[in-house]
Amino acid sequence: NAGVTQTPKFRVLKTGQSMTLLCAQDMNHEYMYWYRQDPGMGLRLIHYSVGEGTTAKGEVPDGYNVSRLKKQNFLLGLESAAPSQTSVYFCASRWGRVTEAFFGQGTRLTVV
């Protein structure tokens, strides 16, 4: 039982490059989230999904896209990376609204 797995764990991008972060969960959770964590700030929601085939914008969605084609996977795409997107990205999932949340190990992304 792997829980929530994020790939990759580290990545360095050049400005303007694109990439996709993968979040995979094996707990049959409906809700999945992508957050970014920056120094001195709480986790901020980028996008989320309440089920397969659904996505919604969070607090800081600009510059990111997401897809949830399969229930177990939630993909976060950076279309044209910018230095302001240098951050640690966390994926989370949970079964329902009032249930325990499980987090991935994080992806440390640096855009130069």
Next chain:
Amino acid sequence: KNEVEQSPQNLTAQEGEFITINCSYSVGISALHWLQQHPGGGIVSLFMLSSGKKKHGRLIATINIQEKHSSLHITASHPRDSAVYICAVVGSGNQFYFGTGTSLTVIP
């Protein structure tokens, strides 16, 4: 605006001390979570509360819904408790609101 406020931001304690971290929130909630993050590491859920008190080993979490306040207590603190502790609340929608975290260092 910060829906969730934590205090203190930083805390240093001697091994064995009793530690309290506080969380106040301003929105209506369906649940409150306490999370732990070790340096450079992932985030682990410690507790989920909607009322009362929960205990797990040396950790105790309480919540007062009327006062919109929660506390996380660590008894007999140990250096391995050194981490960032994050309070998060589940609002009326599907989203979490997170505090900025309390950085705890326990000195041997």
